[in-house]
Amino acid sequence: MSDARPKIRLRNLHKSFGDKVVLNGVDLDVGVGESVVVIGGSGTGKSVMIKCILALLPVSGGSIQVDGEEVVGIGSKDRERINRKFGMLFQGSALFDSLPVWENVAFGLLAEKRVSRSEARDVAVGKLAQVGLTPEVGDLSPAELSGGMQKRVALARAIAADPEIIFFDEPTTGLDPIMADVINDLIVKITREMGATALSITHDLASARKIAHRIAMLYEGKIIWVGPTADIDDSGNPYVDQFIHGRAVGPIKMAIRA
Numbered sequence: 001m002s003d004a005r006p007k008i009r010l011r012n013l014h015k016s017f018g019d020k021v022v023l024n025g026v027d028l029d030v031g032v033g034e035s036v037v038v039i040g041g042s043g044t045g046k047s048v049m050i051k052c053i054l055a056l057l058p059v060s061g062g063s064i065q066v067d068g069e070e071v072v073g074i075g076s077k078d079r080e081r082i083n084r085k086f087g088m089l090f091q092g093s094a095l096f097d098s099l100p101v102w103e104n105v106a107f108g109l110l111a112e113k114r115v116s117r118s119e120a121r122d123v124a125v126g127k128l129a130q131v132g133l134t135p136e137v138g139d140l141s142p143a144e145l146s147g148g149m150q151k152r153v154a155l156a157r158a159i160a161a162d163p164e165i166i167f168f169d170e171p172t173t174g175l176d177p178i179m180a181d182v183i184n185d186l187i188v189k190i191t192r193e194m195g196a197t198a199l200s201i202t203h204d205l206a207s208a209r210k211i212a213h214r215i216a217m218l219y220e221g222k223i224i225w226v227g228p229t230a231d232i233d234d235s236g237n238p239y240v241d242q243f244i245h246g247r248a249v250g251p252i253k254m255a256i257r258a
Helices: 046-053 076-083 101-105 107-111 117-130 135-139 147-158 177-194 205-211 229-234 238-245
Strands: 008-017 020-030 035-039 061-066 086-089 165-169 197-202 214-219 222-228
Touching: 008 046, 020 035, 020 046, 020 061, 020 197, 020 222, 035 046, 035 205, 046 061, 046 165, 046 197, 086 147, 101 107, 101 117, 101 135, 101 147, 107 117, 117 135, 117 147, 147 177, 165 177, 177 197, 177 205, 197 205, 205 229, 214 229, 214 238, 222 229, 222 238, 229 238
Parallel strands: 035 197, 035 214, 086 165, 165 197
Antiparallel strands: 008 020, 008 061, 214 222
8 A cells, every 4th residue: 555556546437328327537546455445325336337447348438547557448468468467256256056166266267278177176275275165165066055155265266366456346245244244354364465455346334344444435426435444434425424324314315216
């Protein structure tokens, strides 16, 4: 975090789908080794923002820099190079049912032919150990695992290639409060051990408070507040205040279909 150049820098980022504007000028920095969590209601564009950084969606305008390098509009070879810096924990874990756990963990390594199958299995077993799972789990299918174990496997997959930057998409969705806290602890432990930069999106405030150095709020396509996690209860922003306390009455109006 002491590095003057952010690991990720978003400036005036726009994304529209036809006439629907989702991102309307997002500005956000994520420092080296920093954990930033973006909060906001459902449909506010949090997932779209991450998909734009990953180039899963083309941007409509603006700048995305990774380690000071502009990545909007770069060629496919440069894109592959940049993407090797990334790891991703998907919402709902997104494991492949047809593959055993160890192949799920090593999927990226195997797909890119970076290592042999035996080497990939060794990596998978090591990463499973980092998230508290035994080697025997590697031979099970995802369907044989509980939701919490599936999330651990997904985390092991996210760190399989020792990424510099890890994205967490709603990491505690679908988990009971105790297991959610276990996953939050694992995220803090692993990102610290790896020295990785983390960008997470969630509407789980307990998770945000535990894993973030700083929290940003996305509303109507813009970052309307960003600050240290400790400051969120005294943000002075009525939108943030309404959101973190879950109040129905306030400046945020929920769209209700007739």
